[in-house]
Amino acid sequence: MYVAVKGGEKAIDKAHEWLEDERRGDVSVTELSVAQIREQLALAVNRVMAEGSLYDPDLAALAIKQARGDLIEAIFLIRAYRTTLPRFGYSQPVDTGAMACDRRISATFKDVPGGQVLGPTFDYTHRLLDFALEAEGLERPEPPAEAAEHPVMPRVTEFLNREGLIQDEVPPAPEADQPGDLTREPLELPAERPLRLQALTRGDEGFVLSMAYSTQRGYAKNHPFVGELRIGTVPVEAEIPELGFAIEVGEITLTECETVNQFLGSKTEPPQFTRGYGLVFGQTERKAISMALVDRALRWKELGEDDKGAPAQDEEFVLYHSDNIQATGFLEHIKLPHYVDFQSELELVRKIRREADAAQQGARREAAE
Amino acid sequence: MSVEQIAGEYNFAYLDEQTKRMIRRALLKALAIPGYQVPFASREMPMPYGWGTGGVQISAAIMVPEDRFKVIDQGADDTTNAVSIRRFFEKVAQVETTEKTAEATVIQTRHRIPERDLTEGQVLVYQVPIPEPLRFLEPSEVETRKMHALEEYGLMHVKLYEDIARHGEIATAYAYPVKVEGRYVMDPSPIPKFDNPKLEMAGIQLFGAGREQRIYALPPYCEVVSLDFEDYPFTRMRAEHCCDLCGAEDSYLDEVITDDAGGRMFVCSDTDFCGERRAAGHLGPLGVAESAA
Numbered sequence: 001m002y003v004a005v006k007g008g009e010k011a012i013d014k015a016h017e018w019l020e021d022e023r024r025g026d027v028s029v030t031e032l033s034v035a036q037i038r039e040q041l042a043l044a045v046n047r048v049m050a051e052g053s054l055y056d057p058d059l060a061a062l063a064i065k066q067a068r069g070d071l072i073e074a075i076f077l078i079r080a081y082r083t084t085l086p087r088f089g090y091s092q093p094v095d096t097g098a099m100a101c102d103r104r105i106s107a108t109f110k111d112v113p114g115g116q117v118l119g120p121t122f123d124y125t126h127r128l129l130d131f132a133l134e135a136e137g138l139e140r141p142e143p144p145a146e147a148a149e150h151p152v153m154p155r156v157t158e159f160l161n162r163e164g165l166i167q168d169e170v171p172p173a174p175e176a177d178q179p180g181d182l183t184r185e186p187l188e189l190p191a192e193r194p195l196r197l198q199a200l201t202r203g204d205e206g207f208v209l210s211m212a213y214s215t216q217r218g219y220a221k222n223h224p225f226v227g228e229l230r231i232g233t234v235p236v237e238a239e240i241p242e243l244g245f246a247i248e249v250g251e252i253t254l255t256e257c258e259t260v261n262q263f264l265g266s267k268t269e270p271p272q273f274t275r276g277y278g279l280v281f282g283q284t285e286r287k288a289i290s291m292a293l294v295d296r297a298l299r300w301k302e303l304g305e306d307d308k309g310a311p312a313q314d315e316e317f318v319l320y321h322s323d324n325i326q327a328t329g330f331l332e333h334i335k336l337p338h339y340v341d342f343q344s345e346l347e348l349v350r351k352i353r354r355e356a357d358a359a360q361q362g363a364r365r366e367a368a369e
Numbered sequence: 370m371s372v373e374q375i376a377g378e379y380n381f382a383y384l385d386e387q388t389k390r391m392i393r394r395a396l397l398k399a400l401a402i403p404g405y406q407v408p409f410a411s412r413e414m415p416m417p418y419g420w421g422t423g424g425v426q427i428s429a430a431i432m433v434p435e436d437r438f439k440v441i442d443q444g445a446d447d448t449t450n451a452v453s454i455r456r457f458f459e460k461v462a463q464v465e466t467t468e469k470t471a472e473a474t475v476i477q478t479r480h481r482i483p484e485r486d487l488t489e490g491q492v493l494v495y496q497v498p499i500p501e502p503l504r505f506l507e508p509s510e511v512e513t514r515k516m517h518a519l520e521e522y523g524l525m526h527v528k529l530y531e532d533i534a535r536h537g538e539i540a541t542a543y544a545y546p547v548k549v550e551g552r553y554v555m556d557p558s559p560i561p562k563f564d565n566p567k568l569e570m571a572g573i574q575l576f577g578a579g580r581e582q583r584i585y586a587l588p589p590y591c592e593v594v595s596l597d598f599e600d601y602p603f604t605r606m607r608a609e610h611c612c613d614l615c616g617a618e619d620s621y622l623d624e625v626i627t628d629d630a631g632g633r634m635f636v637c638s639d640t641d642f643c644g645e646r647r648a649a650g651h652l653g654p655l656g657v658a659e660s661a662a
Contacts, residue, residue: 008448008449009447011449012453076413076417079413080413080415082413083414084380086385183410186409186410186582189510325413325417326418328417329417329420329422330419333417334419336419338480338559339443339623339638340444340481341544341561343623343638344562344563344606347608351538351606352538
């Protein structure tokens, strides 16, 4: 006797219990603390903050723990949490020119005022597994010598700008419309550059990386140099309506990348260098550089370049597919039940096959006659 | 986390009032222009895109504490995702829930319209994956919005015609496109085309696509015509069986594989409909009376 499948509730509860058990793993191994994740898996935390669009290292670390290290799942937790937060207002633009830099390099000049500062980078490490790390309780690494004061680091691209060699970035007039907010209004195309940059900075690192890489390999090639890459902290200020002036509300770490790109000129523009821009929460260098390349590729219309039909030039393609929470949701939803639709297809295919069979038999009979 | 804790931490029905207002505005616009896709600033919900975030946001925006809420997925109240969404609203809105179509004030659905006719005052909320009926013919949103604005639906008719030329009939079994009030071509969400005639109903129908940030609607008694040709009129389609449990001859059926030797049975996809029939004494070939089950 057939009994209709019941028990969805019970199955869900049991699955969640099992998941919780798996998350903890072998209980004879010490539990990972949120603080450990925040401090020792900081780059994962940074990615979760950047793509989750919420700057909170503790919450990001908690999300990573809860998500068992699945970063997209952790980003999703942060995004869902972010939805519930009230929006008090918008901060003043942060001044990345005055950033207290831990790292600042330029690939276009051998030396620049403020100097080349490598900072904590993997760049020149040899990628050899360090088996010494397997042992725990190692001696603490020497802390870096505390810089007395962060030197002033003027923007590298401004040196070029002084000669008019690079396209000028005109800041919007103070009375101009505020830039749109991707998280508060539906995306409508064509999107202004601020909206594109918002989408890229929270876009999936892998997607943005691959889009950027495709431009390097020739799909809308735009010959980028890293004019400057800087990582450091900036204060965040917000104007409090009751006070009538801006006060500092916190400090965040940012990675900023400005690329310098060749530009041969167009009918209306003389040859000069152009720019791509990347700005991402935390130390997230790969993402910031990728973002700058894709930003530059998306600017083809504004600069009077040709549409080469490359994916990275296609604003609709890039913006609609960069968000990993949208992508993973829609991709994974196909594992939900679809048996009503499938039944419908099944009946249709059966019917068409019956008709085709009948037609074939009819034709055979005719041929035999 | 206990239910009380969660309910205390979030606003009634999860979304904040500003967001609800934004969604209600989109809903009013959608009802005023039946079949037109209204962009809305969809929020990230605590369930993934593709799990019904559009429907959940609409339900949250229209829900009041007095509502009786029903959730179905594939016609059934006990499918895992229906259970999950029902529990979500039990937690964050503490509304009464029901499995009875007749008793519900708001019904959220995925892929089905209940067999029982809805009455005036009932609201049916659909979860929509791809709101754009022209999407599989034209991938660009910029282009398809233009096509709707210009009422340029030739491409769709060519597609339906090509189906007939190739297969002898229109080879769309679900998400079968409709024209609303003689103006907008609309995707009724992936309901089987068997359900299409029921789109003209007394209830209010609201469609939410969270990931695609679109809301559209059908006000009560709105004219909804399934696209077809004079010589190839639209036909409904269901498995040619009766329900093995309740004996219904006119309901949409799920095919259930019962063994690995080709054994199968057919049962109503609408579990409330099937249960009610059995309770009323109807019995299919393999059914047992409800009291004995």
